Amino acid sequence: AQSVTQLDSQVPVFEEAPVELRCNYSSSVSVYLFWYVQYPNQGLQLLLKYLSGSTLVKGINGFEAEFNKSQTSFHLRKPSVHISDTAEYFCAVSDRINFNKFYFGSGTKLNVKP
Amino acid sequence: DAGVTQSPTHLIKTRGQQVTLRCSPKSGHDTVSWYQQALGQGPQFIFQYYEEEERQRGNFPDRFSGHQFPNYSSELNVNALLLGDSALYLCASSLEIGENYNEQFFGPGTRLTVL
Incomplete structure (x- = not known):
């Protein structure tokens, strides 16, 4: 089975500063990796995904993530955050056999301050 | 194009x-x-339905059951509710095959409160 660890439960950052949200996964097979964002009282919205190929993945709203197989990481980055980025971010992994069964991390709350 | 919809939005049970x-x-x-x-917490996988059958299941007791209808809509049933069942229940849909077969789209969820 797979597992995901999001090391930071909360990340405070000032507006226009860069941010990195960390995600590490554990799996014995090849994986697909995802980042989702959840705004208060809403469902999950896909930010980006890594399936194969280039390890640098670009998503919506200016976010990007880099897959590092040796470090089993998939950290999310944004060079300049906005107040509207305040939300909870979830990293998820699935494997290439049970590709629609997602394992989620516990989430990181990004709090962007003015 | 309507996305994933869930009902009800909120529910209170005993x-x-x-x-x-x-x-x-x-x-x-x-x-x-x-x-x-x-x-x-992050979402935890309960089960998945495809072709009206439960195909995969997470670590949830038999009190959790489901159904998928011919039009692909689905129901989640929970019996003998416990206080610990209070949570946001999310439904996600995807394609078995096709260009984006590995992408799940999530609904807004149903907030269940058990008193």
Whole structure:
């Protein structure tokens, strides 16, 4: 089975500063990796995904993530955050056999301050 | 194009009761997965339905059951409710095959409170 660890439960950052949200996964097979964002009282919205190929993945709203197989990481980055980025971010992994069964991390709350 | 819809939005039940939650997948999607998201946690996989059958199941007791209809919509049933069943229940739809077969689209969820 797979597992995901999001090391930071909360990340405070000032507006226009860069941010990195960390995600590490554990799996014995090849994986697909995802980042989702959840705004208060809403469902999950896909930010980006890594399936194969280039390890640098670009998503919506200016976010990007880099897959590092040796470090089993998939950290999310944004060079300049906005107040509207305040939300909870979830990293998820699935494997290439049970590709629609997602394992989620516990989430990181990004709090962007003015 | 309507996305994934869920009903009801909120639900309050008492311990021991039974509840049914409903999900309509994104147009054209044939696979429905259900997740439980307890407060302050990430979603946990409950089970998945494809071709009207439960195909995969997470670590949830038999009190959790489901159904998928010919139009691909789905229901989640929980019997003998416990206080610990209070959570946001998320439905996700996807395609079994196709260009984006590995992408799940999530609904807004049903907030279940058990008193």
